[in-house]
Amino acid sequence: MGGTESADSAASRLHVDASAVLNAVPGVVAVVGAEGDVVWINESMTQVTGFSVDDLVGSNMLDHLDLEWNALSLESISYALDNPGMRLPTMLRFHTKYGSPVVMEVTANNQLDDPQIRGLVVHMRPSDERQLVELILESFMAGDDLASTIGRVHDVANAETLRAESAVFLLFPGTDDHRPVLASSPEVGALSAMAGLSTPWSVAASSGQPVVLADLTELPAPVRAAAEAAGFAACWCYPVCRTVTGVVDAVLVLWRRETGSPEPTATMLAERLAKLCALVLERVEHGRDLQHAADHDGLTGLVNRARFFDAVDGHIARGAAPLGVIYLDLDGFKPINDHWGHGHGDQVLIAVADRLRASVRPGDTVARLGGDEFAVACPGATSDELIRLADRLLAVVRAPITVADSVLRVGASIGLATCAAGAGPGDVLVAAADAALLAAKSTAKGTWNLSPALP
Numbered sequence: 001m002g003g004t005e006s007a008d009s010a011a012s013r014l015h016v017d018a019s020a021v022l023n024a025v026p027g028v029v030a031v032v033g034a035e036g037d038v039v040w041i042n043e044s045m046t047q048v049t050g051f052s053v054d055d056l057v058g059s060n061m062l063d064h065l066d067l068e069w070n071a072l073s074l075e076s077i078s079y080a081l082d083n084p085g086m087r088l089p090t091m092l093r094f095h096t097k098y099g100s101p102v103v104m105e106v107t108a109n110n111q112l113d114d115p116q117i118r119g120l121v122v123h124m125r126p127s128d129e130r131q132l133v134e135l136i137l138e139s140f141m142a143g144d145d146l147a148s149t150i151g152r153v154h155d156v157a158n159a160e161t162l163r164a165e166s167a168v169f170l171l172f173p174g175t176d177d178h179r180p181v182l183a184s185s186p187e188v189g190a191l192s193a194m195a196g197l198s199t200p201w202s203v204a205a206s207s208g209q210p211v212v213l214a215d216l217t218e219l220p221a222p223v224r225a226a227a228e229a230a231g232f233a234a235c236w237c238y239p240v241c242r243t244v245t246g247v248v249d250a251v252l253v254l255w256r257r258e259t260g261s262p263e264p265t266a267t268m269l270a271e272r273l274a275k276l277c278a279l280v281l282e283r284v285e286h287g288r289d290l291q292h293a294a295d296h297d298g299l300t301g302l303v304n305r306a307r308f309f310d311a312v313d314g315h316i317a318r319g320a321a322p323l324g325v326i327y328l329d330l331d332g333f334k335p336i337n338d339h340w341g342h343g344h345g346d347q348v349l350i351a352v353a354d355r356l357r358a359s360v361r362p363g364d365t366v367a368r369l370g371g372d373e374f375a376v377a378c379p380g381a382t383s384d385e386l387i388r389l390a391d392r393l394l395a396v397v398r399a400p401i402t403v404a405d406s407v408l409r410v411g412a413s414i415g416l417a418t419c420a421a422g423a424g425p426g427d428v429l430v431a432a433a434d435a436a437l438l439a440a441k442s443t444a445k446g447t448w449n450l451s452p453a454l455p
Contacts, residue, residue, distance in 0.1 A: 050097030099185030300353035308367035
């Protein structure tokens, strides 16, 4: 009796509903036709992406993929279509109804030749976080731009352990490449950009400690309303601290669609992501420092010769407006170096640079070309405007400069040159201003000389 299966038991086993079983499979199961059309898919895809079965069946699977995320996406799909049988898993990134993508490990079994299937039987499951963390490190080592690397962080946040949509709220000023909020979706970005001292990310930034809201009751009313409208139910915030000083550079904000506090494993992963973000931001800052050093004079902080010529050439190439150049050389600087020493001379150069920077127009580029030579690129300046600016610069340079207990004085001679919109090249314009400077110094120092306008 113990080794014999009852008739009732055998009958119930024979009448198992295959669709029910497939819908209960952990992960997504789909049948995809030879042209990429979704023939059948189980209900797990709704849990992962938010799209219903009706949304997906009949659509093309390629329309749901971020093909740029993995350069080998199309090659992997083509290989699976061309070769019968089971293929090794690959990683593909899928769009979701919420706007935040999800990375899944995809295994395809080519059964196009089977008359009962005639398609790829595909199994998909959210990718293992360990693989995704490795992609963050690969992006970091490759020196990818900040948005790309933080995009890998979003992929980890959206995987099985955290199940969150994420944003990295940057505390340093944003630029085109470094926006204040780098988010997994526009919705999340708008939420995390909402200001206020009582927001959990603001508290995490000021305290340097995680702030975990198991539900949204403690959020400020406007933020709570926006979060609930977007379908979120909890918010976890982790400060991103510099590895040595502990200074908070950013906050990792995790928005979840289910209530609750993080389990220990989720806490460890979130803290690891915050540490990885810190490394990424430190690399970005180091890169900015290196670029600044390459483009700027180390003593005065003005742009250097190479960057100045780039600015001149760039403006001429755009051809939007005329361009004026001021070439300035200090008078009486060598005696200061000879009598007081190079330390005093350096302080004079710094003071002159500060005065030039403060006296030019918005949009002008001030450079130290070397030694005691300076230049200013003045987009859109007419000859009359250039002359008025030259008179102002001569006056500010002549003013006394106090170094330690000594009151020092220098003067300046200036050469001016202008060119019409679209003229060039830039080195010809700068050379004309330099020649005008030599003419000014040969006649009466402390004056300016205007070169004939270039065509």
